[in-house]
Amino acid sequence: MKPCTTFLRLFLLLTIITSTAFAGQATANLTVTTQVEASCSTFNVSNIAFAAYSGTAINQTGTVTINCIAGASYDISMGAGLGAGATVAARYLTNQTSGMSDQKLEYKLYSDSGRTVLWGDGTAGTSTVAGTATGADQVHTIYGTVTGGQTGRKVGTYQDTVVVTLTFN
Numbered sequence: 001m002k003p004c005t006t007f008l009r010l011f012l013l014l015t016i017i018t019s020t021a022f023a024g025q026a027t028a029n030l031t032v033t034t035q036v037e038a039s040c041s042t043f044n045v046s047n048i049a050f051a052a053y054s055g056t057a058i059n060q061t062g063t064v065t066i067n068c069i070a071g072a073s074y075d076i077s078m079g080a081g082l083g084a085g086a087t088v089a090a091r092y093l094t095n096q097t098s099g100m101s102d103q104k105l106e107y108k109l110y111s112d113s114g115r116t117v118l119w120g121d122g123t124a125g126t127s128t129v130a131g132t133a134t135g136a137d138q139v140h141t142i143y144g145t146v147t148g149g150q151t152g153r154k155v156g157t158y159q160d161t162v163v164v165t166l167t168f169n
Contacts, residue, residue: 038168040074042067042137045164048144053105053158057148059115063139064164070135072168077121077128078109079163086160088120093146093158103154109162110143133168 048062064076083092083104095103111119111129119142120126129140 036069038069038072038133040066040068040072040133040166040168043166045142048142050107050144050146053146053150053153055148055151058146060144062142062144064129064142064166065137065139066133066166067135067137068133068168070133072133073130074133074166074168075128075130076140077165077167078119079121079165081160081162083160087124088126089118089124091160091162093160095154095156096159097154097156100154100156103156103158105146105150105153105158107144107146107160110145111140113141113143115143115145 042065044063044065046063046065048060050058050060066074066076068074078088080086080088081091083094084101085104086092089108091107091109092104093107094101097103108115109119111117111127118126119129122128131138
């Protein structure tokens with residue numbers, strides 16, 4: 001064999017081996033994740049303003065409006081209020097006239113229109129309102145009643161403040 005032909009054969013053989021050694025392909029999977037956390041963009045409570053009390057039961061409504069991210073679970077509870085001796089099952093409007101803080105009217109808050117389910121914190125025979133958020137405004141009605149037959153009350157403006165709590169996750 002001629003040296004030139006041998007060299008050419010050797011060159012071609014090395015080129016093929018080198019090409020084969022560097023040729024190939026590998027793949028791997030990349031996992032991409034995130035966490036969408038529960039959040040609420042709206043939480044509003046409308047006040048309840050009862051008509052003047054004359055001894056008979058009076059009813060009125062208010063609302064709790066929430067807007068939480070779709071799929072979040074939520075729970076709405078209500079405290080006892082500030083009336084002396086109040087519980088979540090029996091709240092009191094207190095006369096705001098100076099020196100009349102011992103004058104009070106009992107009232108109740110319910111989560112149903114039949115006024116049978118007391119809305120509270122889940123204790124003392126009360127329930128909370130729970131649900132799953134839709135991503136749109138959800139309005140829950142508060143059904144209030146000042147109980148009838150309360151006599152001996154003095155003239156004045158009776159008022160209470162109840163803390164409403166929205167818990168979500």
